[in-house]
Amino acid sequence: MSQYAATVKAMEYPPQLKHKVIFQTFESLQPNEEMLLINDHDPVPLRYQFELEHPGKFTWEYVERGPSLFQVKIGRVE
Amino acid sequence: MANVEILDENSVCIHVALEDAVQMVKWAAEDIKGYASEIVTISEKMPAFDFIYFCFYAYDSARLFERLLGVDPRQYTSFSLDAPDAFFYALYGGMQALYAQAVQYATSPQEN
Numbered sequence: 001m002s003q004y005a006a007t008v009k010a011m012e013y014p015p016q017l018k019h020k021v022i023f024q025t026f027e028s029l030q031p032n033e034e035m036l037l038i039n040d041h042d043p044v045p046l047r048y049q050f051e052l053e054h055p056g057k058f059t060w061e062y063v064e065r066g067p068s069l070f071q072v073k074i075g076r077v078e
Numbered sequence: 079m080a081n082v083e084i085l086d087e088n089s090v091c092i093h094v095a096l097e098d099a100v101q102m103v104k105w106a107a108e109d110i111k112g113y114a115s116e117i118v119t120i121s122e123k124m125p126a127f128d129f130i131y132f133c134f135y136a137y138d139s140a141r142l143f144e145r146l147l148g149v150d151p152r153q154y155t156s157f158s159l160d161a162p163d164a165f166f167y168a169l170y171g172g173m174q175a176l177y178a179q180a181v182q183y184a185t186s187p188q189e190n
Contacts, residue, residue, distance in 0.1 A: 011088075011155055011156050012155060013155060014151075014152045014153070014154070014155055015135045015140075015151055015152060015154070015157045016135050016138070016140070016152055018135065019133070019135060019136050040156050040158075041158055044131050045127060045131045045132065045133035045136060046136075048126060048127040048128065048131050049127075049133070049136050051126070052123075052126045052127075
């Protein structure tokens, strides 16, 4: 059983939907649950958006950091 | 004009330069009313992204950017942007110059 409540493969979505899907998934998490984000480049802008939209309410940990694949464990803090 | 490198059917890499930001500002200045929401969003949000990490798709503010490309990046699921810092700083400065006027349009929908 996966340790993640949800997984988002950002490469499967067109650019205008990527952030929306990721944030909808994050907002559906229960406190202390985690999601896995998989992307083909470092999602640095997304982290800035998280800091802006959910300051102090998320955790961000790289599981894999390139060069061609990036996986980030994003947790919801209560 | 931006250089759009189509890598495969799903992937595109977009290369932009300082002059592309200047072009975006010119288009925005020519139609402040039409681009009011983009001008306001870019002006207000870019600083929170340390400017150079701003994503046009984070807040639906990609119309000026897409006008540069000549292709529709929404057709590609793998999308990367190669841009010098100067591109972002020039864009921010230009949008800030138009901000006050754009806010008036953005907050007065009955005027649109």
